Amino acid sequence: MNVRRLSWNHFRNLRAGEFEPCAGVNVIYGQNAQGKTNLLEAMWLFTGERSFRGAKDAELVLQGETAAALRMDFWSEGRGQTAKITVAEGRRTAELNGIPKGACSALTGKFCAVVFSPEHLSLVRGGPSLRREFVDSALCQMKPGYASLLSGYNRTLFQRNALLKDIPRHAELMDTLEIWDERLSQFGERVIRQRTAYLKALSEPAAGFYAGISSNRETLSFVYRKSAEDLRRALAEERREDVLSGHTGAGPHRDDVDIFVSGLNARAYASQGQKRSVVLALKLAEAELLSRMTGEKPVVFLDDVMSELDARRQDYLLNHLTEFQVFLSCCEPGAARQMKSGALFRMEDGALSAVPPA
Incomplete structure (x- = not known):
């Protein structure tokens, strides 16, 4: 899978134009606020997802203009394809191979x-919710059924929490908690199994990539x-505490992923370069x-990735990701x-x- 040509008009601060990347590593350099990340x-956006910057669709259009247009020619599913995205009136619409698709989610x-x-980087630096979100987002992309499972868990959690808040005013509702505990534990145990299975599968390639990035000096x-450990038992044993707090204290929404670099907790002990390497x-x-x-092979986008990396780690990103088409942005061309x-x-x-080859 790779991008063959991209063209744009009135998108963010980009001047109307197009470019044809190579099938390997493409480095885009320039000072800050020039348009690299844009x-x-x-x-x-052609993945069908929202902006990885969290921007609203209306913010994607050049100031003073009413609409933005993107077109991408790419290779996927064994053939060349063309997709178009139009951003207008605060929403994105898509077209694939000449057929209107409506919402951009159709491109997923x-x-x-x-x-x-x-x-x-907050995946390492931040709290548990960010690490849970990383795992859940990856699972939703790989297994469409997981999104439905996670939604079911969250709905049940919301309903149980609402009941916990009502019980102090209606003590008779306490007897109904057992029903919600059963539902929540069933959903929760399935979520935990999916997450642990994904992390088990992720561990081998992640360890391999990190070894490459660190020149086999770190693990x-x-x-x-x-x-x-036993969600059903924990929900039963902690009911009184949950009623007092108005929240469910155990379950996948409270789980975490502990990350270690050479046996030490990365959040507490890793350097900035190591944390960046972990996320990469x-x-x-x-x-x-x-x-x-x-x-x-999916396309890999690495935005502002070279800072805080030493020369060996930079070399790995530039010369050893030969199986992927890579787009890498940085401020200076030196690296x-x-x-x-x-x-x-x-x-x-x-x-x-x-920029012509030197």
């Missing part, structure tokens, strides 16, 4: 990619940490699992001089230009 974001599965952005491992390894491992499932093959582009004031 370019990666434009391609990412046609063009697959993974993305790293500096915001993803990466992680463990799924449950809030309760997890994202690349996510891409590897996607390729095993679909039979095609790109390590690149042995690939394409170099300069972004300045929203205009993209190819």
Whole structure:
């Protein structure tokens, strides 16, 4: 799977234009606020997902204009395909191979990619909810049925919490908690099984990518940490505490993933470069699992990835991800001089230009 051509008009600050990337590593460099991330974001939208920056659709249109247009020619499912996205009146609509598709979510599965952005460093630095979200998002992309399972769990959790808040005023409702405990534990145990299975599958490629990034000097491992070993028993034993707090204290919504670099907790002890390397390894491992499932290598977007990485780690990203088409943005072209093959582009004031080989 790869991008063959991208064109744009009135998208963010980008001047109308197009470019044809190579099938390997594509480095886009330029100073801050020139449009590098906007370019990666434009391609990412063809996955059918929302902006990885959390932007609203209305923010994707160049100020002073009423609509933005994107077109991408790409190779997927053994053939060349063309998709178009129009952003107007605060919403995105899509067209695939000349057929209107309505909402952009219809493109899901046609063009697959993974993305790293500096915001993803919170996966290591931040709280448990961010690590749960990483696992859940990956599972939703790989297994469409997981989204329904997770939704069922969250609905049941919401209903149980509402009941917990009502019990102090209506003591007779206490007897109904057992019903909700049973439902919640059934959903919860299935969610936990899916998460632990995914992390088990992720561990081998993640460890391999991290070993490559660190030149085999460090190791990466992680463990799924449950809030309760026996969820059904924990819900029963903690009912009184849950009623007092008005919240459910045990379940997948309280679980976490502990990440270790060379045996030490990454959140507490890893350097900034190591934390960046951990997230990169997890994202690349996510891409590897996607390729095993679909039979095609997803495109990899690495936004502002080179800072805080030493020369060895930069070299790995530039020269050893040969199985993927990679789009990598950075501020200075100096690091790109390590690149042995690939394409170099300069972004300045929203205009993209190819840089001839030195």
